[in-house]
Amino acid sequence: MLKFDIEKRNGLARVGVIHTPHGDIKTPAFVGAATRATVKALTMKEMRDLGSQAILANTYHLILRPGTELIEKAGGLAEFSSWHGPTFTDSGGFQIFSLPNVKITEESVKFKSHIDGANFEMTPESSMQAQWAIGADIHMAFDHLAKSESYEDMKEAMERTHRWLDRCVTEHKKLARANDQMSFSRAASGRPVGTGDRRSSSPCQAPDSLDKRQFGHSYEQHLYAVVQGGTFNDLRAESAEYCAGEDVDGFGIGGVFTADGMDEMLKTVNSILPEYKPRHLLGMGQEPIDLFVGAEFGCDTFDCVGPTRMARNGSLYTLDGRINIKNAKYTHDYAPLMEECGCECCKNYTRAYLHHLFKTDEITAKVLASIHNEHFIVRTVDRIRESLLNDTFGEYKKSFLDRYYKHI
RNA sequence: GCUGGAGUCGUCUAGUGGCAAUGACAAGAGACUGUAAAUCUCUCGCUUUCGGGCUUCGUAGGUUCGAGUCCUACCUCCAGCA
Numbered sequence: 001m002l003k004f005d006i007e008k009r010n011g012l013a014r015v016g017v018i019h020t021p022h023g024d025i026k027t028p029a030f031v032g033a034a035t036r037a038t039v040k041a042l043t044m045k046e047m048r049d050l051g052s053q054a055i056l057a058n059t060y061h062l063i064l065r066p067g068t069e070l071i072e073k074a075g076g077l078a079e080f081s082s083w084h085g086p087t088f089t090d091s092g093g094f095q096i097f098s099l100p101n102v103k104i105t106e107e108s109v110k111f112k113s114h115i116d117g118a119n120f121e122m123t124p125e126s127s128m129q130a131q132w133a134i135g136a137d138i139h140m141a142f143d144h145l146a147k148s149e150s151y152e153d154m155k156e157a158m159e160r161t162h163r164w165l166d167r168c169v170t171e172h173k174k175l176a177r178a179n180d181q182m183s184f185s186r187a188a189s190g191r192p193v194g195t196g197d198r199r200s201s202s203p204c205q206a207p208d209s210l211d212k213r214q215f216g217h218s219y220e221q222h223l224y225a226v227v228q229g230g231t232f233n234d235l236r237a238e239s240a241e242y243c244a245g246e247d248v249d250g251f252g253i254g255g256v257f258t259a260d261g262m263d264e265m266l267k268t269v270n271s272i273l274p275e276y277k278p279r280h281l282l283g284m285g286q287e288p289i290d291l292f293v294g295a296e297f298g299c300d301t302f303d304c305v306g307p308t309r310m311a312r313n314g315s316l317y318t319l320d321g322r323i324n325i326k327n328a329k330y331t332h333d334y335a336p337l338m339e340e341c342g343c344e345c346c347k348n349y350t351r352a353y354l355h356h357l358f359k360t361d362e363i364t365a366k367v368l369a370s371i372h373n374e375h376f377i378v379r380t381v382d383r384i385r386e387s388l389l390n391d392t393f394g395e396y397k398k399s400f401l402d403r404y405y406k407h408i
Numbered sequence: 409g410c411u412g413g414a415g416u417c418g419u420c421u422a423g424u425g426g427c428a429a430u431g432a433c434a435a436g437a438g439a440c441u442g443u444a445a446a447u448c449u450c451u452c453g454c455u456u457u458c459g460g461g462c463u464u465c466g467u468a469g470g471u472u473c474g475a476g477u478c479c480u481a482c483c484u485c486c487a488g489c490a
Contacts (some may be wrong), residue, residue: 056442095443114444140442205455254442283442290441303444312446313439328436366446385418 002249012298020137021219058090068133076135099147270298311369
């Protein structure tokens with residue numbers, strides 16, 4: 001069972017610590033998006049230095065390359081990537097459902113690799129197996145994304161997500177038992193973790209050889225159910241209730257696309273979910289307001305590709321809103337990107353220099369920009385945590401958002 | 409000096425009688441939320457009430473209903489020969 005200690009509550013908001021096999025996460029916390037087992041443009045040392053506590057990789061991408069067995073043999077995601085800290089994996093559902101020509105049945109989803117067109121089939125079971133092989137501390141259930149935002153489609157997707165959740169939980173428990181036995185035999189024989197011969201069935205085939213499978217991870221792995229329901233609060237409530245009834249370690253809240261109505265939706269969901277289990281708001285965190293609203297209404301962790309993607313494209317966070325460093329007006333701007341920022345980029349370089357690096361398309365432009373943006377969002381959530389601890393959340397939220405969005 | 413070739417948007421370039429004229433780069437701006445994203449979109453002669461109007465392919469003439477495109481002269485550059 002995943003240990004989650006709540007230190008302080010304020011309404012639905014809470015401050016806590018998630019104790020994972022690879023270390024603690026002080027929540028609320030922003031989790032770096034490391035889709036392909038790397039945060040684009042950043043080394044894991046840079047991620048640690050900028051204050052990141054955890055990363056989230058994607059099962060879909062890792063199945064295609066390098067393959068889950070390879071990561072399993074390497075000792076799991078944290079070891080393979082040299083992150084060595086807490087890790088999450090997303091189930092791959094979100095990506096697969098965004099591919100063209102996806103064949104969905106109750107049993108499985110058939111899709112083609114976006115890289116070479118190779119045929120794949122994923123089931124809730126195979127997603128669980130793939131995630132166990134990848135070996136993140138926290139896994140997401142394989143969920144079904146609605147094909148439109150209509151009520152009917154949302155309801156259908158939610159109901160299938162619930163049925164698939166049952167299968168995910170069953171498979172997860174099966175894999176956990178197998179993992180325990182392997183860990184026990186490893187301990188008895190003194191075989192080191194992460195080495196030795198292992199035969200793994202492909203995670204995208206039917207789970208017919210489970211008993212022959214050998215798992216390379218000596219640590220526990222944990223499963224989050226994913227709440228669906230789109231923008232419809234009655235569906236959200238129904239989904240939260242269903243997920244709350246499952247034997248899972250925490251919850252992902254999926255399918256959130258906009259800040260509009262997000263507070264009401266989170267209020268609905270997080271009032272229903274058991275408070276002693278952690279909640280992850282999937283994919284949100286490009287806009288700082290999402291983080292404030294998410295934390296205020298009971299979410300503990302966040303992940304988002306936005307900060308690093310924005311960075312690579314030259315859109316950089318400041319306390320006065322995002323700026324496009326490529327704009328001509330920064331050519332002769334010799335001030336740091338952000339005066340109040342303590343990141344490696346702001347401590348050492350000027351806007352004029354960053355502008356130059358972007359205009360000349362130097363790799364370092366993306367590195368420095370990613371360090372800053374990732375730090376900015378990580379730090380913002382850390383400060384949300386601090387403000388909740390010392391009862392200044394309301395003031396912090398207001399002053400931050402007033403300044404950040406004052407130009408809009 | 410002679411012979412041959414070439415001058416088109418900031419740059420390189422397409423265009424050999426019919427729509428300010430192709431593509432790339434540069435430049436200017438915008439988008440990006442569980443990453444097919446170091447990606448994508450728009451603008452890029454001047455002007456506009458967005459219908460259009462005006463001025464453009466080295467310069468000046470000419471032929472033609474119509475010229476970046478054909479002819480003449482000149483200017484500049486390149487190559488070869490002196």
